Amino acid sequence: MAAGGKWSDLTRRVTSAVILIGIGVMLALSTGLMLWAGVALFMALTFWELARMTGWKGPARFETPLGRSRPIVLAVAAGLSLFAALGLPSVSALILLIPIIAGLPGAVPRDRLTYAVFGYAIMAVGFELVHLRQEYGLPFILWLMGVVIISDILGYFAGRMIGGPKFWPSLSPKKTWSGTVAGWVGALIFGLILWLSGLAGAALIFLSPVVAFAGQMGDMAESWLKRRAGVKDSSNLIPGHGGFMDRFDAVSGAVLAIMMLSWVMGLPQVGF
Template sequence: MRAGPPGKWGDLSRRVASTLVLLGIGVLLAVAQGAWLRLGMAVISAVTFWELAAMTGWRRPARHVTLFGRSRPIALAAIAGVSQAVALTGLPLAWTALVVPIILGLPGAARRDRLTYAIFGAAILLVAFGLVGFRENYGLNFVLWLMGVIIISDTAGYFFGRVIGGPKFWPAVSPKKTWSGTIAGWIGACLMGLFLWWAGVGDRTLVWISPLVCFAGQMGDIAESWLKRRAGVKDSSNLIPGHGGFMDRFDAVTGAVLATMVIGLLTSLPVVN
């Protein structure tokens, strides 16, 4: 770990960085609309795709199929960004553009990581697609609730996990995540949903959907930790000096947004006024 002093609170600065990134996304979604919102999500997709490519075999070009020469990770990121922008136009069948960077990137991924690349790549593109849909169809407050669940879960999980400690949640993948911190995140998300319902700014479904979304965010964190261990890297990149890459800060958002999209397919999403 490059940032922060050693010890129990050594990675506190990373948690602060995660919160700042989430707040930055919230600000982007708050102030950007229309083409600017779509452009912002397309850029986020491109940057995250570049990191994914590096962790699934693209960092060693001599060992794998060459598609774009030495600059192929950048080219693939550009394709992902353009594909995301096209998918967000709202034109009929425009969403099919999301499969383009997946298909083009498969030959360049390490053989053992092709399925991993496809799954994580699809998740990256769907999350940006989902965030724009939530912002435009459900409103800013809905997105702020979603980001709030992630921030509260991460904050409660971090501090309670460090103070209480105890058994690890999944030590083989995420050695620092404890059951106490994980459960604290669920409780924090549930209390947030309960408060919003009590305050009259949301309906009662927030009470059970909030912890479910929280759990999905935690699984997003676990999934990205697994990917980094598989790739043999400590961070997804060094884009944020001392704090890793964008995927490191965006992992919980990925899980939470995907879960919310699935919930929306199965039942009505909560109303947040």
């Protein structure tokens, strides 16, 4: 396979799917404080990547010999804030804001709003993931992960095989309308299969492509952030495959969509 061929990033896609499945397994095996700690750690690492991409400087007293490790301060604040918020639901919104407020003055001026929006989104995703796992159970999480993975895989292959007009070339030159629509169709079929199997209500047929689209928008949002920061990957925490934000952007978009939908409608039950 030629390094520059249209299938050159297939390995990266497979790795992403494996990582997402691994996250699902982590959520499946974790409960209570272990679940909280695992999600808080994951979101802290993602917050570290965000802080680096938005040029957070921090007070001089937080300087380290490595220099570039200063965003660790915000990462620790993010993890601790999220963990505390999970145990104190009445004040969770205020606790989630701690790392955003603490880091805002040190961010590059042009990226302060970007830092605040993405920072709160990261924290909200972590909080909502735990809520969904605890309130709706493992099957719901597996459905959510399944929609994202199926949409990504079908979108990848359809885009490479069919090609055609680009979906949003200024942000993602490789994504095509054919791949995008294939992702929606794959998610719809996934929801249809669950309904026909008696594992979920008919609402999942229509909700699945909506969640798939939200996942695609999460991917686009992170692509925009990386272009703004002038980087190819959010970090090198996953050698050869970028950072946690790179692997988790679509899931983040899907989770945020579910969170907002839950404000206006009841979420369907999924049972395996």
